[in-house]
Amino acid sequence: MVRERYENELLKLKKKIVEMGDMSNEIIENGMRSFIDLDYELAKSTVAMDDLIDNKEMEVEASALRLIALQQPMAGDLRLITSCLKISLDLERMSDLAVNIAILSERIENSHIKPLIDTEKMGNIAYSMLKDSIIAFETSDIELAKQTAKKDEGIDKLFYSVWMELIEMMTSDCKEGSSIITNASNLLFVIRYLERIGDHACNICESVVYMVTGERTELN
Amino acid sequence: MGEDFLQNFEIAIKVNNLNLWYGDNNALKEISIDIPKNKVTSLIGPSGCGKSTFIRCINRMNDLVRTCSIEGEVLVYDEDIYNEDIDVVELRKKVGMVFQKPNPFPMSIAENITYGPKIHGIKNKNELNRIVEQSLKAAALWDEVSDRLDKSALDLSGGQQQRLCIARTLAVNPEIILFDEPCSALDPISTAKIEELIMNLKKDYTIVIVTHNMQQAARISNYTAYFLHGKIMEYGDTEQIFENPRVKSTEDYITGRFG
Numbered sequence: 117m118v119r120e121r122y123e124n125e126l127l128k129l130k131k132k133i134v135e136m137g138d139m140s141n142e143i144i145e146n147g148m149r150s151f152i153d154l155d156y157e158l159a160k161s162t163v164a165m166d167d168l169i170d171n172k173e174m175e176v177e178a179s180a181l182r183l184i185a186l187q188q189p190m191a192g193d194l195r196l197i198t199s200c201l202k203i204s205l206d207l208e209r210m211s212d213l214a215v216n217i218a219i220l221s222e223r224i225e226n227s228h229i230k231p232l233i234d235t236e237k238m239g240n241i242a243y244s245m246l247k248d249s250i251i252a253f254e255t256s257d258i259e260l261a262k263q264t265a266k267k268d269e270g271i272d273k274l275f276y277s278v279w280m281e282l283i284e285m286m287t288s289d290c291k292e293g294s295s296i297i298t299n300a301s302n303l304l305f306v307i308r309y310l311e312r313i314g315d316h317a318c319n320i321c322e323s324v325v326y327m328v329t330g331e332r333t334e335l336n
Numbered sequence: 337m338g339e340d341f342l343q344n345f346e347i348a349i350k351v352n353n354l355n356l357w358y359g360d361n362n363a364l365k366e367i368s369i370d371i372p373k374n375k376v377t378s379l380i381g382p383s384g385c386g387k388s389t390f391i392r393c394i395n396r397m398n399d400l401v402r403t404c405s406i407e408g409e410v411l412v413y414d415e416d417i418y419n420e421d422i423d424v425v426e427l428r429k430k431v432g433m434v435f436q437k438p439n440p441f442p443m444s445i446a447e448n449i450t451y452g453p454k455i456h457g458i459k460n461k462n463e464l465n466r467i468v469e470q471s472l473k474a475a476a477l478w479d480e481v482s483d484r485l486d487k488s489a490l491d492l493s494g495g496q497q498q499r500l501c502i503a504r505t506l507a508v509n510p511e512i513i514l515f516d517e518p519c520s521a522l523d524p525i526s527t528a529k530i531e532e533l534i535m536n537l538k539k540d541y542t543i544v545i546v547t548h549n550m551q552q553a554a555r556i557s558n559y560t561a562y563f564l565h566g567k568i569m570e571y572g573d574t575e576q577i578f579e580n581p582r583v584k585s586t587e588d589y590i591t592g593r594f595g
C-alpha cells in the first residue's frame with residue numbers, strides 16, 4: 117500500500133478520539149452518579165480523571181499537528197484531522213462540565229430538594245448522545261450523526277421544565293435558614309451543564325458530517 | 337465545458353473535444369475545458385497523464401513533435417489556433433511559456449530580455465532598455481541584477497535564472513503564460529519567490545501551470561483540473577478540489593494514495 121505509515125498514523129489518531137470518547141462518557145456518567153447519590157468519593161475520583169482526558173487531548177493535538185506538518189494532508193484526510201482536533205476540544209469541554217457537576221455534589225446541603233428524575237433523564241440522554249456521536253465518528257455514519265443531534269431537543273425541553281420548576285420552588289419557599297435556594301441554584305448549574313454537554317455532542321455530530329461530506333451544517 | 341463556477345468570468349482559452357495522438361498512442365482524449373482570463377489555473381495529475389502534453393497544445397509546441405496529430409478545437413480569445421492561417425510565431429508571442437528547468441540563452445542578462453522584442457521588430461535602444469527594466473521589475477529580479485545587466489545570464493542562481501526566463505516571456509507582452517513545472521528544479525526560497533510572482537502576475541496575465549506539488553497548486557491557483565490517462569477527471573475551484581473533491585480518483589491522487 118502506498119503511504120502505509122501515513123495511513124497507520126491516521127488510524128491511530130482516529131482511535132485516540134474513540135478512546136477519548138469512552139473516557140469522556142465515563143467521566144460524565146461518574147459525575148452524574150456522584151451528584152445524584154451525593155457520593156463524595158466518586159466525586160473525587162471524577163475530578164482526578166479530568167487530567168487523563170486533558171492529556172489525551174494534548175496527544176490528539178500533537179498527533180494532528182505532526183500529520184499536518186509532515187504529511188501535508190489533503191481532502192478527506194485533512195477533514196478527518198481537523199474534525200479530530202475539533203472533536204477533542206468538545207470532549208475536553210464535556211469532561212470539564214462533568215467535573216463541575218461532581219464538584220457541586222459537595223455543595224448540596226443535607227439532601228436534594230426533590231427527586232432528580234428529570235435531571236437523571238437529561239444525564240441519560242447526554243451519555244447516549246455522546247456514545248452515538250462517537251460511533252457515528254468511528255463508522256463515518258452521517259445518518260446516525262443527524263439522528264443523534266436531534267436528541268438534543270429532549271435535553272433542552274427537560275432543561276426548561278426543570279428550570280421553571282426550580283424557580284417556582286425558590287420563589288415559593290425562601291425562608292431564612294432554608295437550604296432550598298442553595299440547593300436549587302446548585303441544581304440549576306447541573307442542568308445547565310448537562311444542556312451544554314448535549315450541545316457539545318451536537319458539535320461532534322456536525323464534525324462527523326463535515327468529515328464525511330465536506331459540508332458544514334448546523335444540526336441544532 | 338461551461339462550468340457553473342466560471343459563469344461570471346471572461347474565458348481566455350476554450351478547448352473543445354481535443355484529441356491528441358503520438359503515433360497510435362491517444363495521449364489526450366476528448367478534452368474540453370474553459371480557462372478563465374486573469375486567473376491561475378493549475379493542472380495536476382500523475383506522470384504521463386497528459387497535462388504537459390495539454391499545456392503544449394495551447395501554444396502549439398506539439399507541432400515540433402513529428403508523430404503528433406491533433407483533432408478538436410483550441411480557441412485563444414475565440415480564435416482557433418490550429419487554423420491554418422495562424423502565424424505560430426505571433427501565437428507564441430501571445431501565449432508565452434516557462435519550462436521546468438531554467439533555460440537562459442548564453443548571452444547577457446539584458447540580451448536575454450531583448451531577444452524576443454528584437455525578433456518582433458523593436459530596434460529603438462531606449463525602448464529596449466525600458467523593456468529590460470520593466471520586465472525584470474515585473475519578474476521581481478530587477479533589484480538583484482540591475483547593476484550587472486551586461487553580465488552572463490548563466491552566472492545567475494537557478495532561481496534567478498527562472499525569474500529571468502519569466503522576464504524574457506513578459507518582454508514580448510504576452511496575454512497568457514504557460515508554466516510547465518516552473519519550480520521543480522528550485523530550492524524552497526526560490527520557489528516561494530516564483531509563487532509570489534505568479535500570484536502577482538495574474539492581475540495582468542492568464543496563467544496556466546502544470547505542477548506536481550499539491551500544496552503549490554492549492555496555494556497559488558484559483559482553479560484546478562485533475563488529469564488521468566489523458567482525460568480531465570475533475571475541474572473546479574481549487575478550494576473545492578483540495579478540500580472536498582467529488583471524484584474518488586482525485587481524492588486518491590491528492591492524498592497520495594497513488595501516482
